[in-house]
Amino acid sequence: MRFDRKIINARIATMAGGEKPYGEVEADAIGIVDEKIAWIGSSDDTAHEAISIDDVEGRWITPALVDCHTHLIFAGDRADEYERRLAGESYASIAKSGGGIRKTVEATRKASAAELAALALSRLDAFAAEGVGTIEIKSGYGLTIESELAMLKAARSLGLVSGMRISATLLAAHAVPVEYEGRSAAYIDEVCIPLINQVAEAGLADAVDAYCENIGFTPAETRRLFIAAKAAGLPVKLHADQLSDLGGAKLVADFDGLSADHIEYTGQNGIDAMAKSGSVAVILPGAYYAIGETQQPPIKALREAGIAMAVATDANPGSSPLVSILTAANMACTLFGMTVEEALAGITREAAQALGLADEIGTIELGKAADFAVWDVTRPAEIIQWIGRRPLHGRILAGEWA
Amino acid sequence: MRFDRKIINARIATMAGGEKPYGEVEADAIGIVDEKIAWIGSSDDTAHEAISIDDVEGRWITPALVDCHTHLIFAGDRADEYERRLAGESYASIAKSGGGIRKTVEATRKASAAELAALALSRLDAFAAEGVGTIEIKSGYGLTIESELAMLKAARSLGLVSGMRISATLLAAHAVPVEYEGRSAAYIDEVCIPLINQVAEAGLADAVDAYCENIGFTPAETRRLFIAAKAAGLPVKLHADQLSDLGGAKLVADFDGLSADHIEYTGQNGIDAMAKSGSVAVILPGAYYAIGETQQPPIKALREAGIAMAVATDANPGSSPLVSILTAANMACTLFGMTVEEALAGITREAAQALGLADEIGTIELGKAADFAVWDVTRPAEIIQWIGRRPLHGRILAGEWA
Numbered sequence: 183m184r185f186d187r188k189i190i191n192a193r194i195a196t197m198a199g200g201e202k203p204y205g206e207v208e209a210d211a212i213g214i215v216d217e218k219i220a221w222i223g224s225s226d227d228t229a230h231e232a233i234s235i236d237d238v239e240g241r242w243i244t245p246a247l248v249d250c251h252t253h254l255i256f257a258g259d260r261a262d263e264y265e266r267r268l269a270g271e272s273y274a275s276i277a278k279s280g281g282g283i284r285k286t287v288e289a290t291r292k293a294s295a296a297e298l299a300a301l302a303l304s305r306l307d308a309f310a311a312e313g314v315g316t317i318e319i320k321s322g323y324g325l326t327i328e329s330e331l332a333m334l335k336a337a338r339s340l341g342l343v344s345g346m347r348i349s350a351t352l353l354a355a356h357a358v359p360v361e362y363e364g365r366s367a368a369y370i371d372e373v374c375i376p377l378i379n380q381v382a383e384a385g386l387a388d389a390v391d392a393y394c395e396n397i398g399f400t401p402a403e404t405r406r407l408f409i410a411a412k413a414a415g416l417p418v419k420l421h422a423d424q425l426s427d428l429g430g431a432k433l434v435a436d437f438d439g440l441s442a443d444h445i446e447y448t449g450q451n452g453i454d455a456m457a458k459s460g461s462v463a464v465i466l467p468g469a470y471y472a473i474g475e476t477q478q479p480p481i482k483a484l485r486e487a488g489i490a491m492a493v494a495t496d497a498n499p500g501s502s503p504l505v506s507i508l509t510a511a512n513m514a515c516t517l518f519g520m521t522v523e524e525a526l527a528g529i530t531r532e533a534a535q536a537l538g539l540a541d542e543i544g545t546i547e548l549g550k551a552a553d554f555a556v557w558d559v560t561r562p563a564e565i566i567q568w569i570g571r572r573p574l575h576g577r578i579l580a581g582e583w584a
Numbered sequence: 585m586r587f588d589r590k591i592i593n594a595r596i597a598t599m600a601g602g603e604k605p606y607g608e609v610e611a612d613a614i615g616i617v618d619e620k621i622a623w624i625g626s627s628d629d630t631a632h633e634a635i636s637i638d639d640v641e642g643r644w645i646t647p648a649l650v651d652c653h654t655h656l657i658f659a660g661d662r663a664d665e666y667e668r669r670l671a672g673e674s675y676a677s678i679a680k681s682g683g684g685i686r687k688t689v690e691a692t693r694k695a696s697a698a699e700l701a702a703l704a705l706s707r708l709d710a711f712a713a714e715g716v717g718t719i720e721i722k723s724g725y726g727l728t729i730e731s732e733l734a735m736l737k738a739a740r741s742l743g744l745v746s747g748m749r750i751s752a753t754l755l756a757a758h759a760v761p762v763e764y765e766g767r768s769a770a771y772i773d774e775v776c777i778p779l780i781n782q783v784a785e786a787g788l789a790d791a792v793d794a795y796c797e798n799i800g801f802t803p804a805e806t807r808r809l810f811i812a813a814k815a816a817g818l819p820v821k822l823h824a825d826q827l828s829d830l831g832g833a834k835l836v837a838d839f840d841g842l843s844a845d846h847i848e849y850t851g852q853n854g855i856d857a858m859a860k861s862g863s864v865a866v867i868l869p870g871a872y873y874a875i876g877e878t879q880q881p882p883i884k885a886l887r888e889a890g891i892a893m894a895v896a897t898d899a900n901p902g903s904s905p906l907v908s909i910l911t912a913a914n915m916a917c918t919l920f921g922m923t924v925e926e927a928l929a930g931i932t933r934e935a936a937q938a939l940g941l942a943d944e945i946g947t948i949e950l951g952k953a954a955d956f957a958v959w960d961v962t963r964p965a966e967i968i969q970w971i972g973r974r975p976l977h978g979r980i981l982a983g984e985w986a
Contacts, residue, residue, distance in 0.1 A: 570908025
């Protein structure tokens with residue numbers, strides 16, 4: 183076989199299971215053909231030719247990281263509210279003065295798809311510098327048909343220009359916009375469901391999400407959305423049980439959802455349903471940290487139920503101003519007691535599964551995309567141990583150094 | 585006046601008090617002569633010539649950031665312990681197997697001053713990327729006369745090669761080394777006090793620190809060290825009341841100490857003494873976060889007593905693996921309820937005071953060093969609001985772009 187690229191002298195954490203932690207293997211070389219992993223073997227094996235040979239000098243290689251839950255496309259900023267909250271003003275008072283998500287919606291509606299893409303592109307730098315190869319981005323700050331489409335077009339365009347794989351999610355049911363206040367059912371009928379059909383037809387989204395919460399949409403409303411999504415052929419996921427247990431995890435599991443996200447308040451009922459459906463638990467410690475939540479997600483029960491746990495940033499300008507996937511993983515360990523290996527799997531293998539991309543990315547296995555992160559560390563735990571360090575040597579995406 | 589450099593079209597957060605938040609001033613230009621701030625005025629004022637003129641295009645300028653408490657010089661890593669702790673192993677069991685600080689001491693003793701400097705230099709990158717211009721670095725992983733001196737020489741050499749101002753602190757009384765186990769008084773007599781005299785004479789340290797704790801040195805031992813430091817002409821500071829109230833804050837205040845650091849358990853007695861002495865409270869949320877502490881430092885009481893509060897990373901491979909001063913500031917707000925302005929003052933003005941450098945750095949005022957951080961933000965709160973973002977445009981240190 184002739185490789186497009188051969189990587190030699192690597193320590194490979196495949197994250198694909200096996201006897202050793204982090205799926206470490208004896209093999210220390212990878213052969214790439216057509217942007218995919220074609221061979222995993224020994225640096226000493228010279229049976230194969232390669233156009234390029236990269237000696238990574240004993241560095242660790244993991245799958246490129248995957249952030250499976252972000253709100254990275256938005257206009258405006260909310261630094262003033264951050265300041266006011268810390269000076270003692272209440273959320274309610276800030277919301278009353280036009281703050282909160284409505285402020286972001288107001289700014290986002292005024293922005294074009296090109297402006298939104300440019301703003302988000304600059305935000306991707308921090309993710310690239312930490313080894314991220316795939317990132318999910320949600321709509322949900324437009325809340326009109328036109329503006330939600332602009333967000334999704336911006337997300338698709340980022341996939342073309344950033345070199346990263348972008349998974350786009352329609353989250354029209356993020357909040358009830360001011361013009362529909364008190365009329366959430368009408369918002370769902372007139373905006374959310376038509377959008378589902380439109381984006382499914384245009385191929386603008388890979389999944390449909392909703393914010394099911396006392397301050398968001400009811401389980402009954404969420405169910406109507408999910409029925410429409412399923413009819414349109416789009417998989418679903420859910421902001422579930424973040425602030426209270428409305429049965430969100432069970433609801434999304436009943437629709438064979440990709441993931442239930444947040445789930446601080448999910449009970450055993452929801453966990454049982456997730457175990458049955460194979461939905462991934464997406465752990466979002468950034469929001470827990472930033473809003474001062476004290477109820478932790480049920481890590482131990484999820485672990486015991488054998489549910490895959492992904493970890494993501496939830497990057498957004500309000501409740502999780504976090505653009506560091508490594509800090510998210512550190513928080514999942516430090517705040518929630520996930521093991522280091524679980525956290526690293528949470529930002530690779532399990533995050534890929536949460537995006538429905540488990541066949542393509544998330545582990546180093548034959549046939550998967552040649553998407554890698556190469557690290558200046560002596561062992562994988564170091565990747566997550568330090569906050570702010572960015573120990574990345576470089577990324578290889580689709581077989582090329584990015 | 586002829587300036588070496590003139591910075592125009594800036595929004596200046598002087599951090600020097602005044603009517604507006606962040607010490608913002610009307611002036612939008614700074615003139616630099618001989619590495620110092622010689623003039624603060626209007627971009628339209630053309631009365632002064634300048635060799636270089638830098639248009640920062642409306643960006644915010646703050647004093648270069650100051651990290652006043654780090655343990656950045658060490659050899660080896662402790663990622664394995666991090667992994668084991670999160671997998672459920674106890675601190676005690678890890679310490680028993682040769683882990684903890686002793687592992688770092690073992691590796692550090694084997695390293696030369698040059699090797700220690702090279703290791704620390706690579707760690708400084710993360711601080712530089714967030715706008716830090718001055719950083720304090722402690723010894724305390726050598727615990728022999730020779731190895732402590734090697735650490736301090738490494739710190740001094742970093743000041744020569746990194747372009748950053750380094751404040752070096754002798755912390756021989758960090759832990760009792762294995763060869764003095766059960767004989768801490770002898771360790772103080774035979775190692776710590778001789779070191780104080782030696783580094784004072786050689787000019788290798790700017791201050792003396794100790795770890796006063798049930799698992800460290802007693803207040804009586806600390807007092808003996810402080811007497812020796814004072815006699816040698818070195819100011820003191822203290823790791824005080826981190827895990828229990830041993831009266832550490834009062835002790836260091838009684839010696840007119842520069843700062844009392846950690847102080848989670850400091851009571852009113854200590855606060856009163858600090859208010860009297862003018863010692864700075866150094867808030868270290870990274871350690872609080874990483875070790876899962878639940879007792880918060882008494883921010884409200886410190887504020888009411890008018891005590892200056894600095895914020896620092898406490899960067900170290902065990903209890904605070906944090907090399908992000910901006911995350912430290914974010915944690916001080918999010919976890920401890922400091923205001924954004926207090927936190928930004930904590931990593932500029934108050935940190936400078938904690939290092940005894942208030943006359944030279946920490947604010948943008950006439951006569952102070954021309955050490956600035958230039959930011960890509962719309963308001964100062966944004967600098968601290970996002971974790972992982974590094975919104976730095978560039979640093980000017982001693983009047984030059986760094």
